[in-house]
């Protein structure tokens with residue numbers, strides 16, 4: 301049974317009072333309601349939050365209700381639209397229904413009718429009548445991330461993560477930068493018994509040693525200059541949930557000792573306090589460093605390493621799961637279009653080839669960034685190959701990732717010829733006659749090539 305609070309409604313009208321009236325009617329009936337007085341603002345809100353219903357006025361100055369409806373049907377097909385109209389514009393409202401609005405409501409009529417429509421949407425959702433629309437979503441997203449895979453190695457990694465999530469042990473996630481270590485940490489939290497608690501991420505690299513400790517442990521008022529008030533640390537915020545320490549390889553040996561003590565005693569003392577507090581959190585850490593090597597170099601404590609790594613999850617780089625590129629490209633394309641409010645109708649084949657061939661040293665993050673830029677640079681809904689160099693330095697990257705440059709055969713022949721003639725000339729101490737004899741061409745022909753190619 302869905303409760304009314306789970307039905308999220310956005311009301312949009314350029315008349316502030318009318319949105320307020322609707323806000324009171326709907327929120328007093330128990331629904332979760334937000335309001336907006338401009339379509340642009342409403343579009344921004346929809347990017348960050350999904351709504352079950354948008355109730356929009358038909359007549360608005362710059363962007364009218366029909367345009368709002370079109371936008372919603374294109375980018376948020378799951379959202380139902382109810383059109384608000386005055387008597388004079390009922391015909392337009394009927395037109396809106398033909399274009400996909402669920403129904404219309406006439407201003408000034410008994411709000412009970414509107415509430416009944418929303419109640420209908422709630423029941424449709426309960427009965428799964430709207431499920432087909434839900435299924436229009438192409439991807440099985442987990443909290444906005446794409447975790448479906450065709451890659452055996454990635455599927456295995458996900459399986460380990462899921463199993464590890466069910467346990468209560470500390471987990472260490474390894475992998476190159478941008479592979480999705482934080483995405484995995486969140487996935488583990490969401491799949492665990494702790495999912496109703498907080499997921500608290502902290503990047504150890506972003507803080508100096510003393511700031512990191514104060515950030516993690518919190519401090520008492522007056523514990524040090526500037527500590528004007530008592531502050532709760534991240535350990536405490538993560539109580540009952542998951543603490544994610546990113547770039548754990550960047551913590552100092554001193555901090556490692558303090559963290560180890562917390563993990564062993566399962567309690568903390570705020571900076572400036574003698575009282576200790578028992579805590580219950582799971583630690584997920586991540587790094588792109590080779591911690592074994594850091595242990596050998598004396599930069600990482602072995603006892604700490606064993607404490608944080610009861611289970612180690614290694615996320616493969618993107619180049620090791622190229623079978624997922626197609627769906628990741630489509631996923632980020634869809635996301636970028638929604639975020640940039642740009643509709644892409646075509647992508648030139650060269651762009652697609654590049655996206656499928658490139659090796660992505662920056663992993664998923666790099667793929668996501670490239671696609672965002674391609675969408676922004678598109679012209680009239682088309683992503684052309686001209687935009688690739690601007691956004692990726694693409695020829696160079698392609699050559700680097702492939703290990704060689706693809707050129708027309710005649711250019712390759714020429715490159716080879718230049719290199720070879722140079723070698724032969726060198727071997728013959730620059731004597732043209734002798735070199736020509738070895739190359740089985742006339743002295744005249746060799747002379748022409750030397751001057752054409754600018755050889756000495």
Ligand SMILES: Nc1ncnc2c1ncn2[C@@H]1O[C@H](COP(=O)(O)OP(=O)(O)OP(=O)(O)O)[C@@H](O)[C@H]1O
Pocket residue numbers: 444445446447475476477478479480481482483484546586588664665668
């Ligand atoms: N499976 C995925 N689905 C959608 N987006 C993803 C996925 N994996 C990674 N990303 C995106 O790629 C970017 C990098 O991911 P994340 O920060 O988790 O990587 P990381 O390995 O922790 O990187 P770093 O080592 O730099 O901290 C983020 O913007 C994230 O949203």
